[in-house]
Amino acid sequence: MTYTFRAALTGIALFVGGAATAAECIAPANPGGGWDFTCRQIGKIMTDIGVVDGPVQVTNMAGGGGGLAYQTVANERTDDAELIVAASQATATRLAQDAYGGATADQVRFLGAIGADPGVIVVAADSPFQTLGDMLDAIAADPGSVAFAGGSAAGGFDHLKVLQLAKAHGVEDVRQIKYIGVDGGADAITQTVGGFTQGMTGDMSEVVGFIESGDVRVLAVLSDERVPGFDDIPTAVEQGVDVVAVNWRGLYVPKDISDEAFNDWVAKLQAVGESEEWAEAMAANGLAPFNVTGSDFEAFIAQNIEDVRTLSQEIGVIQ
Template sequence: MSLPMPVKLIAIATLALGASSALAFEPKGKVECLAPADPGGGWDFTCRSVGNVLETLDLVPASVQTINMAGAGGGVAFAHTVSKRAGDDQLLVAASTATTTRLAQGQFPGMDASMVNWVGALGADYGVIAVANDSEYQDLPALMEALKTDPRSVKFAGGSAKGGWDHLKVLIAAQEAGVENLPRIAYLSYNNGGEAMTQVVGGHVDAFTGDITEAQGFMDSGDLRVLAVLSEERLPGEFSEIPTAREQGIDALGPNWRGFYMPADISDEAREYWVGAMDTIYESDEWKEVMSSNGLMPFHMTAGEFQDFVTQQIVDIETLSKDIGLVQ
């Protein structure tokens, strides 16, 4: 007996849907998130906080394991992803403006942004310049005046490599403040923001350059005093008391997006799954709470839009690096 036409169409559609569902990608078992730094920094925060939300929203079948792989300002993790993990559709790698900065400056030899898949950004973490609570410097102009007198008089500590995004933020502020001989400004590179702040709080280095999410713990303990946040306007909530560099007469901005790339050669279905997962995370109440409690500002791009953004940012940072004299 033949089925009536509407029922037959529904049956065919159901069969087709079942077949496509069987072919669609879903992660199996443990998912890895590679943080290209030691525990305590921004990339580590990105992996752990996003991993928690992935688990809470049941976007992964098991746990998300954060693996720390420090070195070369993210270069060790990038090289590992490119050379050893091609096709691995269960690996996420934390990235940020620090990543594009290193790519822009040719710090990952023989590698470029096209060698990985850029799957999404989930917020922007704004840069800060901070000092120990008992520091003589009471505001950003006072710190910049010291640099004008002697560029070597203030030593900065950050979690990026020399010439990386943390270093660039100081140079951007100094350039806007009218400091000359920018390459002479002393910058000490540490494996992560936590280690850099420990050096500042301990009195070994004068000032910290990093991001607001990194600084929060030391701010809460009263050990670190933020002189300026490098945002267009003051951040909301508990960070609203921190003045911007702009309102202190120094037009310096330092947004640091937080997102992920994945290895090359993953299937279209896998890429679509993880791009969709990033969209789901960003819209969730759980992620909104993470953003609110950690000073992250709205910033979200997926798929081709994010790929285009990364490509353009690399061009822009290369130009800036040349203007400041970091690269030829």
């Protein structure tokens, strides 16, 4: 069975109107991870194409696998119309699994996504594992012998990727696999390069710099096809493991801002998604187009959370 988190592309023509707005983007993790990338790239392009007035301030707010930022926005900054927050499939996964202390999706407004980040399985450059099959065979022989680090909490999207791969490879009790959740992909890479874990589970954008520096090797990308620009990295599917898992990259905003402010942010995000600057950023960081915004994205999130909840129950992550 192929587990796929994605949606059909939605074409929405939006006029970028309203006054230019100074803004803050919260990245719910330490610098260097996927949420940090989302804030910095989207914020920079918003400034470059002139839809905001001046640079977008990036605030890193690590804690609780994104829970600290979510609770802060949901409870303390509910009507801040100048605030945007980086979100991803990991955000939806945590909400589906009630990992944010009872927080629900309707406590914020999901703005949209303009890119999809393929999942990856990464090892240190000197790892004995040469292929995904090598790693999964070791897990099958002794599920507790291979530990992973990821930028999501235990049971989150990064963790689920490993469980899906192991299950597809025939591992019966995937709950024995060791997983360490840290605050962001950069911290997960550090755990793996430092030898504290044997593998890192994350997203392509989180590991590009480490690939270029030679610190890591990517055993598999969890997309349908090889990622342009990274054509030497095989997919899990072509290695006989039928798992696809992509991580959408987008934003949410406080729940009590006006509809006018919400729609203005939707238009700004759509303008970034249609820009040459964003196309270049996607190509440089291994992202694929994924453009769903506004009410369509809110509907997508609702269905996505339900799908993840069902999958999490099937694998045994939640009851």
